[in-house]
Amino acid sequence: MENLVPASLLSRKIRSNQSQGKLLRMIGKKVGQLIGDFPKLIEDGDTLMVCVSGGKDSYALLDVLMDLQPRAPVSFELIAVNIDQGWPGYDTAKIAEHLESVGVRYRMINENYASIVESMLRPGQTPCSLCSRFRRGVLYNLAQDLGCTKIVLGHHADDLIETLVMNLFYSGQLASMPPVLYSDDGRNTVIRPLALVPESLLVAYNEKRKFPVVRCGCPSCGLPAQKRQVIKRLLDTLEGENPQLKTQMLAALRNVVPDHLMDPSIKRASSDNSAKDLPSKAI
Numbered sequence: 001m002e003n004l005v006p007a008s009l010l011s012r013k014i015r016s017n018q019s020q021g022k023l024l025r026m027i028g029k030k031v032g033q034l035i036g037d038f039p040k041l042i043e044d045g046d047t048l049m050v051c052v053s054g055g056k057d058s059y060a061l062l063d064v065l066m067d068l069q070p071r072a073p074v075s076f077e078l079i080a081v082n083i084d085q086g087w088p089g090y091d092t093a094k095i096a097e098h099l100e101s102v103g104v105r106y107r108m109i110n111e112n113y114a115s116i117v118e119s120m121l122r123p124g125q126t127p128c129s130l131c132s133r134f135r136r137g138v139l140y141n142l143a144q145d146l147g148c149t150k151i152v153l154g155h156h157a158d159d160l161i162e163t164l165v166m167n168l169f170y171s172g173q174l175a176s177m178p179p180v181l182y183s184d185d186g187r188n189t190v191i192r193p194l195a196l197v198p199e200s201l202l203v204a205y206n207e208k209r210k211f212p213v214v215r216c217g218c219p220s221c222g223l224p225a226q227k228r229q230v231i232k233r234l235l236d237t238l239e240g241e242n243p244q245l246k247t248q249m250l251a252a253l254r255n256v257v258p259d260h261l262m263d264p265s266i267k268r269a270s271s272d273n274s275a276k277d278l279p280s281k282a283i
């Protein structure tokens with residue numbers, strides 16, 4: 001299978017000598033490639049609820065969708081939403097100012113569940129899984145209230161790769177984050193248009209665009225002890241020895257061989273699968 005993210009994008013830092021417009025086009029191209037593979041990602045008549053946290057990724061996500069909107073072969077609407085979870089010091093005014101300046105329809109939502117999350121924590125437990133569960137509930141309900149057909153998140157290629165390793169090392173699961181995900185109750189669809197975009201491209205874009213990046217203020221945000229930070233460091237080290245590492249890992253997510261795993265619930269494929277070109281050790 002063709003690697004849609006060239007090694008030069010995933011493995012090396014993007015040089016910041018590209019113009020802002022060129023970088024946005026590079027991001028847009030990756031989004032277009034993903035839509036080619038997942039035509040249900042953005043469909044005619046969609047109203048997309050774009051989640052803007054104040055991080056570089058969500059700002060870039062909004063930029064690329066606003067850029068795509070007038071040129072896309074399908075017609076879709078955008079609503080940017082920001083959720084204030086109630087962590088101290090989260091400067092949502094800066095985010096609102098940015099959304100106002102780009103001229104997108106937006107909603108600022110105050111949920112304040114941070115104190116509930118903290119009160120439910122066991123000693124030594126980090127807030128992330130509880131916090132994510134609360135946030136998911138808020139987003140799912142909000143999308144229904146706003147009449148949005150899809151919830152749009154800013155996860156990028158490096159996020160997918162890190163999540164794959166985190167699930168493998170800490171959750172006993174071979175799973176990452178799909179570009180299109182349907183909620184269990186069928187009411188919501190979550191999409192990740194940046195799934196093929198390397199983080200280095202978003203960093204380079206942010207350097208040019210100078211987004212008003214806001215930290216969420218939660219106690220876990222960016223802590224080096226976080227499992228994700230550990231995985232990031234591990235991948236960076238391995239990438240030093242193998243510059244193709246992330247490209248290969250992303251390719252692996254798009255090239256699953258179920259018959260060569262050990263999940264009894266997987267329906268065995270027909271003999272066609274055995275025709276795959278596998279390294280001899282894997283057979």
Ligand code: SF4
Nearest residue numbers: 127128131218220221
């Ligand atoms: S990093 Fe902070 S905001 Fe994000 S999931 Fe964890 S606790 Fe919640």
